[in-house]
Amino acid sequence: TMARGAVSNNLWTVGFACFVVICIYSLSKFEIRQCWEMLDPHQHAGDTRPTPTTIAPRPTRTKTGPRNTSIKTTTLSPPVSIVLVTPEVQCTERHFVVMLGGAKQQNIATALYKSILFHVRGSLVFHFLADDHHKKIISTLFKTWKLPSVRYHIYDMEPYKRELSWVPNTHYAMVTALVRLVVPEILPDNVKEALIVDTDMCLLDDISPIFDAFQGTNESVLFAMTENISPYYTNGMDPWPVRGRGLNSGLVLLNVERMRLANWSRMWRREMEERLQVFKYGHDQDVFNALTVTYPDIVVRLPCEYNLQLGVMSEPWTCLTSDMNVKIIHFNSPLKLDIKTKYVAHFARLHAEYLAMDGYSFRRRHRCELDNSTATYFADLPETDAAHNISYRTHMYFNGFNTVNATDDITLVTQLPAENFKLVKQILEIWKGPISAAIYCSDAKLPYILEDIESVGIDQRTNFALHVVFKTGNHFPVDDLRKVAIDGASTKFAYIMDYDASREVKSISADEIKNNTIKIGKEGGSSFLLFISGFSSVW
Numbered sequence: 001t002m003a004r005g006a007v008s009n010n011l012w013t014v015g016f017a018c019f020v021v022i023c024i025y026s027l028s029k030f031e032i033r034q035c036w037e038m039l040d041p042h043q044h045a046g047d048t049r050p051t052p053t054t055i056a057p058r059p060t061r062t063k064t065g066p067r068n069t070s071i072k073t074t075t076l077s078p079p080v081s082i083v084l085v086t087p088e089v090q091c092t093e094r095h096f097v098v099m100l101g102g103a104k105q106q107n108i109a110t111a112l113y114k115s116i117l118f119h120v121r122g123s124l125v126f127h128f129l130a131d132d133h134h135k136k137i138i139s140t141l142f143k144t145w146k147l148p149s150v151r152y153h154i155y156d157m158e159p160y161k162r163e164l165s166w167v168p169n170t171h172y173a174m175v176t177a178l179v180r181l182v183v184p185e186i187l188p189d190n191v192k193e194a195l196i197v198d199t200d201m202c203l204l205d206d207i208s209p210i211f212d213a214f215q216g217t218n219e220s221v222l223f224a225m226t227e228n229i230s231p232y233y234t235n236g237m238d239p240w241p242v243r244g245r246g247l248n249s250g251l252v253l254l255n256v257e258r259m260r261l262a263n264w265s266r267m268w269r270r271e272m273e274e275r276l277q278v279f280k281y282g283h284d285q286d287v288f289n290a291l292t293v294t295y296p297d298i299v300v301r302l303p304c305e306y307n308l309q310l311g312v313m314s315e316p317w318t319c320l321t322s323d324m325n326v327k328i329i330h331f332n333s334p335l336k337l338d339i340k341t342k343y344v345a346h347f348a349r350l351h352a353e354y355l356a357m358d359g360y361s362f363r364r365r366h367r368c369e370l371d372n373s374t375a376t377y378f379a380d381l382p383e384t385d386a387a388h389n390i391s392y393r394t395h396m397y398f399n400g401f402n403t404v405n406a407t408d409d410i411t412l413v414t415q416l417p418a419e420n421f422k423l424v425k426q427i428l429e430i431w432k433g434p435i436s437a438a439i440y441c442s443d444a445k446l447p448y449i450l451e452d453i454e455s456v457g458i459d460q461r462t463n464f465a466l467h468v469v470f471k472t473g474n475h476f477p478v479d480d481l482r483k484v485a486i487d488g489a490s491t492k493f494a495y496i497m498d499y500d501a502s503r504e505v506k507s508i509s510a511d512e513i514k515n516n517t518i519k520i521g522k523e524g525g526s527s528f529l530l531f532i533s534g535f536s537s538v539w
Helices: 001-027 032-039 106-117 132-145 158-163 173-184 209-210 256-261 265-275 284-292 342-354 360-366 418-430 446-455 478-487 499-503 509-514
Strands: 092-101 124-130 150-156 193-195 201-203 223-227 247-255 299-302 329-330 410-417 434-440 464-470 493-494 517-519 530-534
Touching: 001 132, 032 201, 092 106, 092 132, 092 173, 106 132, 106 201, 106 342, 106 360, 124 132, 124 173, 132 150, 132 360, 158 509, 173 247, 173 256, 173 265, 173 284, 193 209, 193 256, 193 478, 201 342, 209 493, 223 446, 247 256, 247 284, 247 299, 265 284, 284 299, 329 342, 342 446, 410 418, 410 478, 410 499, 418 446, 434 478, 434 493, 464 478, 478 493
Parallel strands: 092 124, 092 193, 124 150, 223 299, 410 434, 410 493, 434 464
Antiparallel strands: 193 247, 201 329, 223 247, 517 530
8 A cells, every 4th residue: 555655646746747847848838828728728618719829939040150250342432423502692782871970989889780790691881971080990990800792981971061060950969960861962873772770779680671671662762761669759859740659760771762863962951941940950860750741652661670769768668579579779869778777778788799799700701702802812821820910800999089180299009918908007197198008809808898998097088099909819919909009199209118017117208208219310301210218119
């Protein structure tokens, strides 16, 4: 009996072991369901679900020897010629008219120039109507700027100011603003249309649609303007006749060709003369508005976003609800950017961004047609990066200094980097005569120099001329700076002193220099070389 039990147990052990082996084999073949049914064939007898598909085993790869890892060398086909098609850029000439008649107008106008260069594509022609002071400033600025596809013309404003002196006016720009009325008489005959822009404007977007304002209009339309967004006329401050709130003359698009055919000169003068029989004074804006009353079809009204006025009485919220679509901002007030309103504060920040733009970057703007005037040919490139190979952009009389007639006085001439501008205070203390200083400064740094001008007392001196040579490259161009400072002197004689010498000189005067000179040259000659004992400088 015990033997039978032992045999039975062994059989059960052997059977169970075989069952486990079969299950393991089935699992290896993913036949789990068959394994479960083998364990209990009656439990799933009525299960009609389909049996899982058996996945065929991966075929065995035939060994053919070691893998070949060598790189095959093939002959490349000839390169394909690719022609890049440059999109056509509109190069229609755009004419801008700018009037420069105030001592510091050129400073704020810098943002206007840069914004035009940034937003207006194609060929640009600037027409500057300038007084004697600004003719030299604007000529030097654009001559040294070297902008591609940009031309400029300078017209003497003085004869036209004298011609318009018969018109009584109370405008803060005085007779300068009236010169707008004679622009069609000043511009060359080949100019068909021109856009007058105030120096206190700044473009924020592309304004090319404005130049299509006259399309589809009849010959009676002579100019286009935007609405005056202030109650200046409606509250009785100005009694001249207007339509609605009137039009603002800060931006005027002139159809010069039509104006000449319509005898514009006679038209506006007759209107001014008739109105002055009733009113005590008249401005250019008054005449434009009065003419729209007399001749209703003479004007096209532009959208207000092309002249968002930010003056003391302006109501910009009546034009737009946000700044998204503003094309041009206009600080039309004597206070300019100093008006304490949230609108001026907001747009003054945008204005500052254009002021801080690197002016040299606009030398890379698109060239139209065959304009190679500013191109640099590789054959002409110098072997070394020397300062004398660079044309430095220059802004003369940056602090608004008005030149005076040459005298026998002596002008102290100096030059310094922006980082040492505080030394100007020492120079002012040791020299009470005329001073002409050139500062080497970047566009971004210049606004801070403006703030320092008041802190060092420059604004209290009427005989101090400050010039800006804009920074580029890795050099300090002392010779270029000195030439600019000498050119800005308004006297017959100039005494050259490096800025760092002011640390050691406590006091010096023109009389001391004159008493310590040795004159070399003929008495009848026009030029002298003067050695000054005790100083390492030359007249």
